[in-house]
Amino acid sequence: MALRPHLFVPTTDETTRFTSPSTGPRERFNVPARDRAAHAQTLVEQLEAVAPQAIARAKEQRALGLDAGLGIYLRFDSEPNFPLKFESLDVTRSGIQLCNVRTLPDNTMQATVFVPENKLELFLRKIEAYRDENTTPRAEGGIARPKNQDLVESISHIQLAALEALWTEETLPFPDQEAPVTWEVWLRREPRVDHLARLRGYAEHFNLAVGDQVLTFVDRIVVLVRGTAHDLARSVDILGMIAEIRLPKVTAEFFTAMTSIDQQAWIDDLSARLVPPGANTSYVCLLDTGVNRGHPLLTPLVAQTDLHTYKPAWNVDDRYGHGTEMAGLASFGDLTDVLAAQGQVNCTHRIESVKLINPDDPHDSTLYGAVTAESISRVEVTAARNRVFCMSITSTDGRDRGRPSAWSARVDELAAGLDGGPKRLFVISAGNTVADQRRHYPASNFTDSIHDPAQSWNALTIGGYTDKVAIDGTKWPQWQPLAPRGDLAASSCTSATWSRWPFKPDIVMEAGNLASNPTIVDPADLDDLQLLTTAHNFATRLGLITFGDTSAAAALASRYAAMLWSKYPSMRPETVRALMVHFAEWTPAMRARFVNDDGRPDYKTLLRCCGYGVPNLPRLLSSVDNRLTLIAESELEPFFKDGSDIKTREMRPHALPWPIDVLSDLGNTEVVMRVTLSYFIEPSPGGRGWTPRYGYQSHGLRFAVRNPLESTADFERRINKFARDDEYKAPGLSDPGWRFGRLSGLTSVGSLHSDVWHGTAAALAARRHLAVYPTMGWWNKRPHLEAWDRTAHYSLVVTIETPGIETDIYTPVATQIGVPVEIEI
Known part of the structure; x- marks a missing residue:
């Protein structure tokens, strides 16, 4: 579908006097309506x-x-826009293995299952039991x-199932049947068969060449195989050993x-393909150790006049390395991918630097709030720009456990523009776990606090996850990736030990991985599992270096934010922060790890x-034709003074433009x-208890959405x-269908709230009315x-989507x- 710019909605609705909000329940597994006997007969015939x-x-x-190990592969499809109960297809006690699950462009879920010889009968029995038997109600009068x-x-x-059912590259087309390809083959692992x-x-019988490098996981073995899709399909049909296939990824180790x-040849090639951004663009401002702009990849993006320092005696150069490495990732992302690609690279933003820290001349840690503010003033005096302030300089003192500090409160003030300057977007790394505790992964993620x-309320806090799991098994025998693909990175700190403070991090980005070896206590930092970036000492040593942890994640997040701001330069910082969260989603590995005892997601x-x-x-x-994003940037006055009392003043309704006719037709x-x-709060960091009167936040805002079965007047009441x-x-x-729901309390902490609703198009057609209203804080509880x-200024983002349906909303x-x-081109 064609790419479209997001739509900004002018605020035309008048505010109304306000006093109180509401809640909603949890969703349940959703299945299409079926004729029991007919549906069972259809599936039985397909199995037969x-x-x-x-x-x-x-x-x-x-x-x-x-x-x-004899057997076949079956493919189970859901109806479009309905989930597949794929967990129930994995019956390991009978040797039946779920190989992979995919979501197709039409939003059909598809599961590929290996079924051993003589085990088809098990699925037949399940279907016949559905047709002929009922469950026993758990309680008297139950259904x-x-x-x-x-x-x-x-x-x-x-x-x-055909070979294509094992292809799990969501963004890449399946290769041509007769073209030789190097495949990343994920083999099933079971005790009886090697x-x-x-x-x-x-391999020779099927015209395949199998690589020497092997990556072993608890239930998978990964190996590279060279051959055509046709020949690989023959081996799958006969041998029945593959769980999924992908294309291999180049790792940073290839370059290091x-x-x-x-290395210089690759750098020169990329330099020749760079297209610098235009004059009016956004900037990533690195508050770090300086940047060495002489690196060939950074020179087009970093002007000498955009390099600053907190202390003039330090100079602006990077002698420690961290800042230049951050600059490479903030500019290009992981250079492993960029160097291996072809064609021109259109740069969307530029880099500024303030040398905030010099390891040879450390600050008194109690002054970092002032140092941060002073450093920001140094760069802002040069020009008014859309800046993403990126900071991965954090304190390892974890005693705050989410409680605001002088430093985090100062960041909140700077973000809200309370120093008399503009509002600002801060992107801050969550901080790294203690290195010698990472052997205890994943437990170490829970014990090391942000x-x-x-912990700043107004900043966008970045944790780390990883997709990097490929290790050169020849070079590093017995070494395995510490974190599974898509899971939380071992370096990422969390707020798991916090109780009443906001949820942090806000999002996670690639932070690299570590490798573990059963014969060695501590995990190792291998280049295979890290990101590739620009080296600060490129003139005397190598021009490319590996980098990782939540510093790398913060640099990548800053790049995303700057790309967004370059495309939509009129956005408020609150809006950029909102969109970064709005279009984030958990990976399957995260969802699989964080579940309650009943198997439901542990959202908290x-x-x-x-x-x-x-x-x-x-x-x-x-946006695209069937996925529409609406952005409203507005404000309201939360409180007013009535005699000696401070009362809530107003809420703002939003009657959004809505594709009512199209949604109604979709039924x-x-x-x-x-x-x-x-929205950004005004901080009050004094430690006087968690109450509205002495709480940290100046105010809170919440959103509410009209139910399908109520009028606009009933919604307001x-x-x-x-x-x-x-x-x-x-x-x-x-109001079922919300991911979190109002009763859970998961959308009522911090200054960033997001929730997802699933339902029918007909129900969505009646949901164009939203409202933003205030909650308590020290603004109204401390009148003196x-x-x-x-x-209170805020940004409201609403996306509606008809997944898999080619329609134009x-x-x-x-x-x-x-x-x-x-x-868009």
């Missing part, structure tokens, strides 16, 4: 059609000399349900193992450890809405006590400070607000 193929496949396997209902009704189709040895033994001459000043711990997840860059930058189609509210008369009775309407008449809304419908 597969049975002769299973028998024929087993004969072929035996003819090849195999006597164990009996068909057995296996969620599993069977979630399945739309069953068929024999699948790697079997693959090596039959080079000589300086070889570092000061990353997820937020405390992973924030809202990993941002999706394409979604961050653009029961599954759709998604996400709402994010971002539900959330606003001031609008009710004496006879008002709460309607008792439930005379802050009750201040204005963008154009009707753009037309309503008078915006030309653009297609």
Whole structure:
């Protein structure tokens, strides 16, 4: 679908007097409506059609000399926009293994399952039990349900799986059938069969070449295989050992193992492909150890006049290395990917630097708030720019446990512009776990708290996760990645030990990985598992160096924010922060790790450890025809003085432009809405207890969304006590579908709130009305400070999506607000 710019919605709705908010319940597993007998018969017939193929496949396997591990691959599909109960397809006690789960562009979930010989009968029994038997109600008067209902009704189709069903590269097309390709093959691992040895033994028979390097996980073995898709498919059909296939990734070790001459050739090639940004662009301002702009990759992006220092005696250069390494990642992301790519590289933003720290001349730690403020003033005097202030200089003193410090409170003030300057966007690393405790991963993530000043309410705090798991097994035998792919990085601190302070980090970005060896106590820092960036001592040594931990994650997040701000230069800092969270999501590994005893997601711990997840860059930058993002930047006056009392003053309704006709036509189609509210608070860091009177935040804001079954007037009465008369009775309407829901309390801490709603298009058509309203803080509880008449600014982001449905909800809304419908190049 065509890429479109996000839409900014002018605020035209008048504020109304306000007094009180509301809540909503949890969602449950959603399955399509089925005719029980007919659906069971359809699935039985599909399984029976597969049975002769299973028998024929087993004969072929035996003819090849195999006597164990025989079986076939089945593909189970859901209905579009409905989940598949794929966990129930994994029956390990019977040898049935779930290999992979994919979500297709039409939002169909697809699971590929290996089924051993003679085990098809198990699925037949499950379907027949669904058709013929009911569950026993848990309580008297309860409702009996068909057995296996969620599993069977979630399945739309069953068929024999082709090789393409094992392809798990979501953003890459499946290679041509006859083109030789180097595949990253993920083998199933089971005690009775050595699948790697079997693959090596039959590789020549199938015209395949198997690499020497091997990566072993608890239930998978990864190896590189060279051959065509056609030949690999034949081996899958006969050998039945593959769980999934991907394309291999180049690692940083490929470049760090080079000589300086070889590295320089790659650097020169990339330098020739760089297209510098235009004059009016955003900047990443690094508050770090300085930057050496003479590096060939940084010279086009860093002007000499944009290098500053806290102390003139320090000079502006980087003698320690950290700042130049941050600059490379903030400019390009992981250079491993950029160097290996082809074509020109369009740079979107530039780099500034303030040398905030000099390890040879350390600050008194109690002065870092002042040092930070002074350093910011040094750079702001040069020009008014959209700056992303990136800081990974943090204190390892973890005693705050989320409680604001002088440093974090000063950051909050600077972000809110309370020093008389502009509002500012801070991106701060969450801090790194103690190195000698990482052997205890993942327990060490829970015990190491977010570092000061990353507990700042107004900053965007960045933790780390990792997708880097490939190790050269020849060079590093017995070494395995410490963190699984997609999981929290070993270096990332969390707020797991905090109780009433905001959830931190806000998001996570790639932070690299460590390697573990069963014969060695401490994990190792291998280049294979790190990010590649610009080296500060490029003139005398290598020009490229590996880098990682939450410093790297913060640099990557700053790059995303700067790219966003360059595209939408009129955005407020609160809006950039909102969008970074709004388009973040948890990886499957995060969701799998953080679950409650009942198997449901442990959202509180997820937020405390992973924030809202990993941002999706394409979604961050653009809408598409079937995914529309609306942005409203507004304000309200939370309080007013009535005699000697300070009372809540107003809420602001938002009647958003909405594709009502399109959504109504879609009827029961599954759709998604996400709402994010971002604002900056004024801090009061005195430690006088967690109460509205002596609490840290000046005020709070919340959002509410109209239910499908209520009128606009009923919506206002539900959330606003001031609008009710004496006879008002709460309607008792439930609003299922929200990820968190109002009762959980997960959207009521901090100054950044986000929630996701799933439901039908018909229900979404009636949900264009939202409202933002105030909650208590010290502005209204401490009248002698005379802050009750201040204005609260906020950014509200709403995205609606019809996943997998090729429909246009963008154009009707753009037309309503008078915006030309653009297609981005």
